[in-house]
Amino acid sequence: MSFQKRLQAKEFVVLAEMHTPKGVNISRLVNDARRIKGRVDAIVVPDMDNGIMRMNALAGGVLMQQQGVEAIIHLYCRDRNRMALQGDILAAHVLGIHNLLVVRGEEMSQGDHSEAKAVDDVDECGLLGAIGTLQKGKDMAGFDLDGAPTFFSGASLAPCADEAALEREVAFAAKKVAAGARWLLTPPVYDVARFAAFYERVKGLGVPVVPTVFLLKSLAIAQYIANSEPGANISDELIRRIRKSSDREQEGIHIAGETVAALKPMVQGVLVQTLGWEHKLPAILDVAGL
């Protein structure tokens, strides 16, 4: 059953994330996809939205589909204007990709090509609207298409450090749903109780909400996120748990798996982010009992 059908049938979906290479060596990507095939419902393929120049998500998504794994590709506005975006969207449909995830691009100066000029012709709502327009057989300028694409599109939510940001983000999420997002992806969850309170605020938006679970690969990464992202909610207790562990790598896998298991009764699915440690995905899913 496809990702869209499972979500719509209210079945729990398991998503994994896999990055394309910075270069043309696709062996790891392909091997990781083969290894996880059958254990996840779809693989999310980010583009260059984190600011690192790499092979684009369209090619990555096609590679996933070739391995028999359904792909969800990132789409964002920093690097492409409305012409390029629409062209890529049409290409995605023709190449067999039917899931798009509209995300925000990292600010250009924070990436590895900090001297580049950002495009930002449209924003997330504009892009979601464009996908909807294309599906109706028209382009953004109102011209007829020769064959309309079909997509299942989602949008992402941002981490919120305080109540004001949360209130604003919920209002923004409602706009994205109105603009055409049919599911929402949340930032990484490190505190399930806090997430539950957040979930109460967004579950009424009428679309499935899928939280992200991020594999904490080391104590340093956990501490870095705790210090640099006030909205992440990594507790001192969690940091202590990793610090005290005799096998921190294994501890991270357990934490991720336990978080997935704890979220499962509440939500409609989960995205597991392993950031380069995709070979650990099976172990995380084992801990989660999936």
Next chain:
Amino acid sequence: MEYIKPFKRILLVGCNECVTVCAAGGRKEVGLLASGLHMAVLKSGATIEIREHTLERQCDPEYVEELVPMIDGVEAVMSMACGCGVQEIARRFKNKPVFPALNTKFMGASERQGVWSERCQGCGDCLLGMTGGICPIARCAKQLMNGPCGGSTGGHCEIGEDTDCAWALIWERLKALGQIERYVEITPAKDWRPGGGSGPRKIIREDLAE
């Protein structure tokens, strides 16, 4: 420095308008830069004569005309005006090399003494009525039209703690004004043509133009 290296006699021209207000290219800065250039050239073992003059407004042809008696006596002009002034001098004096002394950055406002920040990008399609008087085109790093990005933390933009998140400001202001419905309404993809998307722009007032 590289610009003026080949010349023995230049005219350094300031402007009494915006660049004077922001202490970048007025009479005082013309004096300071002239002394600095003098010293630097002397240090390199060469000599240069720098004539100084500050115009009332460098972007108006009437004022630029004032340079006519001075222009033949110099080999090149260095302008301390914004890019508009530099170009106006270049347009008027076709046989004279003109160089910019400033890097013109933006249209801004004075935050406090000695601090200016960008406020307007002249996009030609003003959104301020919808966004509580805070411009997401000039003040949001990504020119987002509908809400903040993931980099907004504690009211700051991800590019730095000294930059406010425009959308955090817009949200707070619309809330204070009781105009949240303005935030909730989806702003469609922007038409960038009036903002320079279709080339250099021009305004013609029929009643004033000759």
